Amino acid sequence: MSRIKACFDRLKKEGRGALLPYLEAFDPDRETSLALLRQMPEAGADLIEVGVPFSDPSADGPTIQLAAQRGLKAGATLKGVLDLIHEFRKENDHTPIILMGYYNPIDRYGVERFCKDARAADVDGLIVVDLPPEESEELAPYARAEGLDMITLTAPTTPDDRLKAILKDASGFVYYVSITGITGTRSATEDQLKAAMTRLKAATDLPVVAGFGISTPEQARIASRISDGAVVASAIIKDMAATYDEHGHATAKSLPTALDKIRSLAKAVRG
Amino acid sequence: MPADTSITSQLNSLRTGPDERGHFGIHGGRFVAETLMPLMLELEKAYNHAKTDPQFQEELDYYLRHYVGRPSPLWHAKRLSETLGGAQIYLKREELNHTGSHKLNNVMGQILLARRMGKTRIVAETGAGQHGVATATVCALFGLECEIYMGATDVERQKPNVFRMHLLGAKVHPVTAGAGTLKDAMNEAMRDWVANVENTYFLVGTVAGPHPYPAMVRDFQSIIGTEAREQIQEQTGRLPDAVIAAIGGGSNAMGIFHPFLDDADVPLYGVEAAGLGLDSGKTAASIARGKPGVLHGNRTYLLQDDHGQITEAHSISAGLDYPGIGPEHSWLNDIGRVNYVSATDQQALEAFQTLTRLEGIIPALESAHAVAHAIVMAPTMKKDQTIIVNLSGRGDKDVPTVAAHLGVKL
Numbered sequence: 001m002s003r004i005k006a007c008f009d010r011l012k013k014e015g016r017g018a019l020l021p022y023l024e025a026f027d028p029d030r031e032t033s034l035a036l037l038r039q040m041p042e043a044g045a046d047l048i049e050v051g052v053p054f055s056d057p058s059a060d061g062p063t064i065q066l067a068a069q070r071g072l073k074a075g076a077t078l079k080g081v082l083d084l085i086h087e088f089r090k091e092n093d094h095t096p097i098i099l100m101g102y103y104n105p106i107d108r109y110g111v112e113r114f115c116k117d118a119r120a121a122d123v124d125g126l127i128v129v130d131l132p133p134e135e136s137e138e139l140a141p142y143a144r145a146e147g148l149d150m151i152t153l154t155a156p157t158t159p160d161d162r163l164k165a166i167l168k169d170a171s172g173f174v175y176y177v178s179i180t181g182i183t184g185t186r187s188a189t190e191d192q193l194k195a196a197m198t199r200l201k202a203a204t205d206l207p208v209v210a211g212f213g214i215s216t217p218e219q220a221r222i223a224s225r226i227s228d229g230a231v232v233a234s235a236i237i238k239d240m241a242a243t244y245d246e247h248g249h250a251t252a253k254s255l256p257t258a259l260d261k262i263r264s265l266a267k268a269v270r271g
Numbered sequence: 272m273p274a275d276t277s278i279t280s281q282l283n284s285l286r287t288g289p290d291e292r293g294h295f296g297i298h299g300g301r302f303v304a305e306t307l308m309p310l311m312l313e314l315e316k317a318y319n320h321a322k323t324d325p326q327f328q329e330e331l332d333y334y335l336r337h338y339v340g341r342p343s344p345l346w347h348a349k350r351l352s353e354t355l356g357g358a359q360i361y362l363k364r365e366e367l368n369h370t371g372s373h374k375l376n377n378v379m380g381q382i383l384l385a386r387r388m389g390k391t392r393i394v395a396e397t398g399a400g401q402h403g404v405a406t407a408t409v410c411a412l413f414g415l416e417c418e419i420y421m422g423a424t425d426v427e428r429q430k431p432n433v434f435r436m437h438l439l440g441a442k443v444h445p446v447t448a449g450a451g452t453l454k455d456a457m458n459e460a461m462r463d464w465v466a467n468v469e470n471t472y473f474l475v476g477t478v479a480g481p482h483p484y485p486a487m488v489r490d491f492q493s494i495i496g497t498e499a500r501e502q503i504q505e506q507t508g509r510l511p512d513a514v515i516a517a518i519g520g521g522s523n524a525m526g527i528f529h530p531f532l533d534d535a536d537v538p539l540y541g542v543e544a545a546g547l548g549l550d551s552g553k554t555a556a557s558i559a560r561g562k563p564g565v566l567h568g569n570r571t572y573l574l575q576d577d578h579g580q581i582t583e584a585h586s587i588s589a590g591l592d593y594p595g596i597g598p599e600h601s602w603l604n605d606i607g608r609v610n611y612v613s614a615t616d617q618q619a620l621e622a623f624q625t626l627t628r629l630e631g632i633i634p635a636l637e638s639a640h641a642v643a644h645a646i647v648m649a650p651t652m653k654k655d656q657t658i659i660v661n662l663s664g665r666g667d668k669d670v671p672t673v674a675a676h677l678g679v680k681l
Contacts, residue, residue: 055449055580056566058458059304059465065448077578103302104565108579130565132308134292134301155306157468162309180306181466 003096003124004149004172007047008207008228017224018046019269020209021262022100022233024067025050025084026076028241032250033071036240036258037088041095043259044266049127049231052081052101059129061184063234067241070248078105078114086121098125098151098172103139112142119146125172127151133166140169151175154200154208156192163203173207176200176227178214184234187213193226217268224269236261285532285608288599293482293569296605298598301481302565306465315483317388322490327387331380338412339368339375341494345502345659350629358512358652360645362632362662363499363527372635372664373495373523374405374476380491381474382409390472392416396460398425398453398519399590399637400432401664402476407441417441420460423451425589431668450583453519453593457567477520478597481568485597492526499659500530507657513648515540516661517640518611519555519591521600523663528609538610541600542644544586545613555584557596558604558611571598587616587672588636590664614643620676622646623666635664636672 001009011018021040025033040048053071057064078101085097099118106114106128118126126148131139136150143150149172154163157180167174176196178188188196193210200208210223211231223230239261243253293299301311321327335341346362365373385393393415397403403419410417419436423445426433436443449455464473475484478492496514503511514531516524518541531537543556554560554574561572566581574582574594584594603609614622619636622643627633634642638661645660652658666673674681 055582056454056458058461058567059306061462062448072580079578102565104573104575104581105579107565107570108562108575108577129304130302130568132301132303132305134308153305155304155309157306157309159309166305177304177306180468182462185466 002147002149002172003094004047007096008173011046016270017227018209018229019044019220019224019266020047020049020229020231021045021236021265022049022051022231024064024071024237025052025081026071026074027067027237028070028244028248028250029074030080030084032254034084034087035255037084038091039255039259040262041092043262045095045262046229047096047098049098049100049233050081050085052078052099052105054102054105057102059182061182061234063184063238063241067237078109082117082121082123085123089122096124097122098127099123100127101129103128103131106139111139115142115146115148118148123148125149125151127153127175129153153177156180156196160199160203163199167204170204170206173209173228174200174204175231176208176210177212178210179212181212183212184238185213187215187219190222190226193223197226217264220265221268221271230269232265286529288602289482289486293486295599295602297563298571298601299482299485299569301568302570303481303568304465306468310468311481318384318483318487321384321387327383330383334379334383335376335494339379341368342498343367345499345506347506348630351626352649354629355646355649357649357654358656358658359654360649361503361506361511361657361659363495363659365495365523365661365663366632366635366638366665370401370405370408371667372401372405373492373526374402375408376494376526377476377488377491377522378402378405378409378474381487382413385472385474386413388472390470392418392467392471393474394418394420394460394463394471395474395476396453396456397421397476398456398592399588399635400425400429400436400668401590401635403441403443404432404435404439406474407436407439410441411439418463419443420446420456420463422453422456423447425452425456428672429589429668430671452584452589454581454584461567477522478525478599479520479567479569479571479595485569485599488522489525489529489599492522493529495523495526495661496528496530499527503657503659510534510537511659512652512656513538513540513658515542515641515644515648515658517542517591517637517663518596518600519544519593519637520595521597523661525597525599527659527661532608539608540644541609541611542640543611543613544588544591544640545615546585548615549613553585555586555591555593556613557594558601559613561594563601566595569598571595571601572604587619587676588640590635590637591640612644614640618643620673623669623673632662633666634662635666636669638663639666
């Protein structure tokens, strides 16, 4: 059984939703992001989204955009991110890792080679922001062949008939972009989220997680109850980035700050 | 159209692209986040409907004639031709359009579409500010809210256009991310759009972006080539021996090329901005120095590093300062129908001055790249041969930049 499925099955038994914190690989440097990745499960991460830095993250807000720039400055490459996950796996074999990024670095790397290497690094799922179902056949067959879940994105703008069509072949879980907007800006209301989940659950049996605009423990608690999990990205990065020195380098406070934020989110999700 | 010309001529035509999913060969497509995908499908439907609606075409024709000022003249640049001593150069005078460039052709088409779709708020990206000014202009004309995203570097080097946009009632957002040029403005405009999808129309200024933008912008700009093709035949009795246009995203070039694509004997030249030189690392020549990749909704030639990170473009001309190119150009390059060449900043500066002195026409620095290639080509051709150069914009906006390069303090 895949790590993703095992994880959601276990949480279902526990009667709660998942917490999916996000980290931008190599932000602000490789060692810090590896240390954060390693300590995230103990702080309460059920699944982890690892962002692959890209020069032009047009679906992301300023917080993730700046994190990506720091990551690139620290030397992040797609290969480097896979190596990071490979190192993480030496100590952790159960926490699902989902790579999140844009298509061009994968395209340049070569889709087939990338899927093989991602499998070898024990990645579990892929979210490619700018690869909608209409274009996903470029990547999906290779991902499937390597047992990688291609996580389907859905949005408030996705009509019901389209939901059914694009979720037909979805695997792993479904990611609901809960606002029309970029990451780390506004938030969906409880009612909006509830209405969306009704639509989504009618179209898929897979777990559905909500992301974009979830920043406080209370928002994470609500989202993880209405859906099957809450993704928190910008809020963690923002707190952590506030601890960097004037050169954008990590300080002694950086790691504890990010982990504290994850702990408070995890507590709310479990509470 | 008589029935017998349809099937075979369409099969042999280079003008029927893209396919139904927006692909030109391996290029094009719709690489956008799911939030935008339903909008792209809606836009495609609305455009397909408008395209075949005679009322839409009538309305567009009305505004093109009485507001934009079409048709634009085709001017035989005799002094320039004589001085170069070779082919006769004809200038397609797109700089005489209202707002001073070819940009209004496309903007007028899209604004009428946006109105049909019931959108009340317009966002647009701009490089040199020509597209921003054109967009702000039609928003003033139709009373629509207008938000323009422009790289902070470009805001600095195109001050006259920024002020024009303010006067026209648009809000100009300087974008400081990246190098603060067109690529960054495009990212920011997409962010605005995704956050305001309900009432907002994204008015793309070039033949790039997700399907249907490349095809739609091309269709609206094709009036340039349709007119030029008729005008050159009226004036010389035959088709030209070359057509030259400058390329950033490539809308003025696609507009003049497209009606000539099936004239196999007419060579077409797209002039990329070489910047400080193709191998200087400071260039905007995406075809000459880029590789196919995916950015801003389409696959096309992109300036990028080995890891798929997009690199900064450089050109003296803000309108050409973009690391990509429209996907149809990439395809026309792959199949060899269009010759993609380049001109440096220095060549463009010289061409800017040459045309001004010999013809009394101050070209935009973008268009000066096309003129620069004509200056190279014309002397190698015979005196009875002809070249059409698309003079896509006027250079008033570039006077401060040129003065600075020439060491003149204004």
